[in-house]
Amino acid sequence: MFGVATGPDLLRLLAVPVFAWAAARDLRTRRVPNWTWYPLVAVGLIALLWDVLTIGDLTGVQRRLFAVQTVLSLGFVAPLGYFFWRIGGFGGADAKAIITLAVLFPVYPTYQVLGGTYPVYGASLGVFSFSILSNTVLVGLLYPAALAVRNLPQGTFTPAMFVGHPVSLRDVPTAYGRLLETPDGFTRSGLDIDALRMYLRWRGISFSALRADPQRYRGTVPVDANDPGDGSLGDGTIDEDGPVDPVDDDPWGAAAFLAEHSAYGTTPTELREGLSTLSESDRESIWITPGIPFIVPMLAGLVVALAFGDVMFAGLSAVGI
Structure with missing residues (x-):
């Protein structure tokens, strides 16, 4: 549509402003209302149904790959969010955000912008929600270093300065x-x-x-x-x-x-x-x-995934793994 992307993939871009709002609210209040995710889940289901209705345009191999990627996203990534919530690793909003991403982005979207194709790098696994999560983890790993740099000018050296x-x-x-x-x-x-x-x-x-x-x-x-x-x-x-x-x-x-x-x-x-x-x-x-609300690095992981792709897989591929 409009020479940019398929209709389902354009719908999926609604995730960016919603996650940006949720991240800002999470930083300010550490609370994200449950109703935040319901419209996005509905959008994801509509986009997925739209994909299924147009799947006849794909080759047999592409259809099977689409089915496998969708099953992995809904059957592995979505339950992963629920599992970490149950064991106390995530808050309820974090788990709902992961489940929402699993529904919205089971496969890699494709966008044509200013003569370029995005995401630039596609992971071989091809489950886009998993790529967003792996980017999220990498962004989260930068947090201790950022805190240490922030605390250095105070001249106090303690293990607490990293967290x-x-x-x-x-x-x-x-x-x-x-x-x-x-x-x-x-x-x-x-x-x-x-x-x-x-x-x-x-x-x-x-x-x-x-x-x-x-x-x-x-x-x-x-x-x-x-x-x-x-x-x-x-x-x-x-x-x-x-x-x-x-x-x-x-x-x-x-x-x-x-x-x-x-x-x-x-x-x-x-x-x-x-x-x-x-x-x-x-x-x-x-x-x-202060911790870092998980939705904040998740927003960064989403934006990086849409623009570049899977950073972790790209890095592993660069060193021959």
Whole structure:
């Protein structure tokens, strides 16, 4: 159509603006609504049906290859997103984004732009959704190096500089990510700040109140606890510090809180260590890992795949593998 691409492949380009919007929202709020993916899945199914209706124009070998690539995309790449979500490797939005890509891009699209044909390099496997994922992984590998370069001017050399950055203690409640510190030092599995916001809302206190009188909260649980929400910034904090009951065997009331609320898999030990670290520190800043929302490198992987193709396969081919 229009001398650029087939109709189905033009439809598939709708993924770029939608993923760009989702990536921007994920960076800003760490939340992407579920409804984001439904229209794209519908577009993918329409494009796939359109391809099937025109498959008669292909040779027998091409038809069989199309069938194999489609089966691999829908039967391997899509379940891969679900699997990593189930084991906690991805968030729900990340898994839905991968499933959406598997439906949208089972085979390599072809675009004619300014006399050139894109993607430039096609992987021998030919499953385009897999090429997007492999590009995504490569983009993600650049993240630790970028963080280290960003942290070098501060002159602080620590393992945390490759996975995080320091933030002011007073800004912790409005940040996204995970603490990289405990009372014993560096950790990769510190308290999730979303879980911190949930805990503060559950107790009905502000972060400044926690730091001002940590002993009050270390040995008590609230009598009338609040709904903790989901830890997003939009929930705010209920600053209604009410009556408390003393508790001897549950520091910070961590077990009581987590018995009712999962808080993204946080354990009582992680919550206790995080609260102790934040309430006892007399420094102005603390290291956190902001992580990188997976949809951000996925957008980059998609754009690179559409323009160039599969970077990993190209690299392997260049060295004779």
